[in-house]
Amino acid sequence: MNAAFSCAANTCIKARNSTFLSKKKQRRTSPRAEVTVAITNKTKESSSPTQLSLHGISCTDLFVHEIVQRQQSQKIGSSDFDIRTTRPNFHPMFLDEAYERCRDICAEYAKTFYLGTLLMTEERQKAIWAIYVWCRRTDELVDGPNAAHHSSSVLERWDERLDDIFNGRPYDMLDAALTDTVHNFPLDIKPFKDMIEGMRMDTRKNRYANFEELYLYCYYVAGTVGLMSVPVMGIAPESSVSAQTIYDSALYLGIGNQLTNILRDVGEDASRGRVYLPQDELTKFGLCDKDVFSRKVSNDWREFMKEQIRRARFYFDLAEQGATQLHKASRWPVWSSLMLYRMILDSIESNDYDNLTKRAYVGRTKKLMALPVAYTRSLSNPTVVFP
Numbered sequence: 094m095n096a097a098f099s100c101a102a103n104t105c106i107k108a109r110n111s112t113f114l115s116k117k118k119q120r121r122t123s124p125r126a127e128v129t130v131a132i133t134n135k136t137k138e139s140s141s142p143t144q145l146s147l148h149g150i151s152c153t154d155l156f157v158h159e160i161v162q163r164q165q166s167q168k169i170g171s172s173d174f175d176i177r178t179t180r181p182n183f184h185p186m187f188l189d190e191a192y193e194r195c196r197d198i199c200a201e202y203a204k205t206f207y208l209g210t211l212l213m214t215e216e217r218q219k220a221i222w223a224i225y226v227w228c229r230r231t232d233e234l235v236d237g238p239n240a241a242h243h244s245s246s247v248l249e250r251w252d253e254r255l256d257d258i259f260n261g262r263p264y265d266m267l268d269a270a271l272t273d274t275v276h277n278f279p280l281d282i283k284p285f286k287d288m289i290e291g292m293r294m295d296t297r298k299n300r301y302a303n304f305e306e307l308y309l310y311c312y313y314v315a316g317t318v319g320l321m322s323v324p325v326m327g328i329a330p331e332s333s334v335s336a337q338t339i340y341d342s343a344l345y346l347g348i349g350n351q352l353t354n355i356l357r358d359v360g361e362d363a364s365r366g367r368v369y370l371p372q373d374e375l376t377k378f379g380l381c382d383k384d385v386f387s388r389k390v391s392n393d394w395r396e397f398m399k400e401q402i403r404r405a406r407f408y409f410d411l412a413e414q415g416a417t418q419l420h421k422a423s424r425w426p427v428w429s430s431l432m433l434y435r436m437i438l439d440s441i442e443s444n445d446y447d448n449l450t451k452r453a454y455v456g457r458t459k460k461l462m463a464l465p466v467a468y469t470r471s472l473s474n475p476t477v478v479f480p
């Protein structure tokens with residue numbers, strides 16, 4: 094595969110496409126922008142600032158520390174970089190088209206992320222698009238309309254394909270974009286593996302006993318995105334904060350986003366028999382699954398939601414500290430995504446905590462107004478701490 098990944102081979106990869114899209118996505122997707130997955134079944138309690146536990150599992154428990162060390166030691170320019178054996182020699186036109194497809198998908202599915210990437214350097218934006226597409230396809234395996242037909246062997250096969258991506262043997266064109274990306278940036282395979290693990294967890298589990306369990310799920314499906322993004326976005330050369338601290342913030346942004354996503358989608362998830370809320374905390378507020386399924390917004394529910402929202406905001410606040418430490422060209426997309434996702438929480442409040450029959454959303458005007466604010470925040474440079 095490494096010696097001249099020829100046009101013929103590229104065409105062969107291109108041909109391997111089957112499509113599945115969720116209804117929501119089918120409606121808004123142009124024919125070009127397809128998330129295609131070709132699968133062959135070859136085979137601690139805290140009392141402050143909230144009364145609920147905020148942070149049950151430390152990053153080290155999840156081997157995040159090791160991921161950070163590996164990614165940092167492979168930084169571009171360091172002697173350890175490009176220890177991967179085979180760097181595939183793709184035809185430039187093939188790669189251009191692969192990234193072009195990733196760009197279309199990102200632009201179609203995630204308009205805000207996409208807009209934010211436009212200020213990044215070309216190499217970085219292409220990498221984020223490739224990562225986005227891989228994450229989106231992974232999510233589609235369990236969230237798309239065909240998800241019910243997918244057995245665990247589908248995730249096994251996806252896992253094998255991930256190994257192939259990192260070993261320079263992509264299965265299809267979109268995988269090839271990620272293969273190129275993981276050779277351009279010091280990306281460790283573990284966060285990608287962990288995301289697949291999160292999808293496995295989602296297929297096996299539909300209740301979370303406590304926040305520790307929920308945190309683990311959020312780490313797998315969203316905290317991992319933060320860990321994948323930092324090596325691409327880059328840390329500001331003038332930052333004097335440790336890489337570990339910045340990675341922690343990135344992870345917390347994923348946690349905040351996922352908690353918000355869960356709070357927004359309580360009603361929708363309930364209709365699929367899923368409750369991504371800590372059971373012990375529901376009990377603490379005199380609630381249970383029945384209250385979720387009955388969709389009645391009671392005062393107990395409002396009080397419970399206030400605490401859940403407060404916790405999500407806590408993670409966004411932690412994330413802010415790292416956002417300022419990123420390379421200046423990468424800060425705007427991060428601030429935009431942070432602010433826009435956090436606004437969903439405000440919208441749940443405006444709906445008087447009715448996330449059982451309503452889906453909170455942020456209107457176009459509010460979104461547009463947030464973008465320049467995010468831009469202004471992205472201009473503030475990391476403070477240099479003198480010894």
Ligand SMILES: CC(C)=CCC/C(C)=C/CC/C(C)=C/CC/C(C)=C/[C@@H]1[C@@H](COP(=O)(O)OP(=O)(O)O)[C@]1(C)CC/C=C(\C)CC/C=C(\C)CCC=C(C)C
Pocket residue numbers: 206209210221224225228229232236314315316318319320322323339340342343344346347350351354412413415416419426427430
């Ligand atoms: C510019 C930017 C913010 C880049 C990240 C782009 C990227 C690679 C996104 C991947 C998102 C994705 C498809 C993840 C798969 C699992 C999943 C769906 C998670 C949920 C995302 C929101 O998607 P959506 O609202 O469409 O959900 P539905 O499936 O439709 O329900 C998540 C809520 C997770 C998103 C998590 C992040 C974007 C992590 C962000 C963290 C960083 C970019 C690190 C920033 C660094 C510092 C230091 C703060």
Ligand SMILES: [Mn+2]
Pocket residue numbers: 232236
């Ligand atoms: Mn999803």
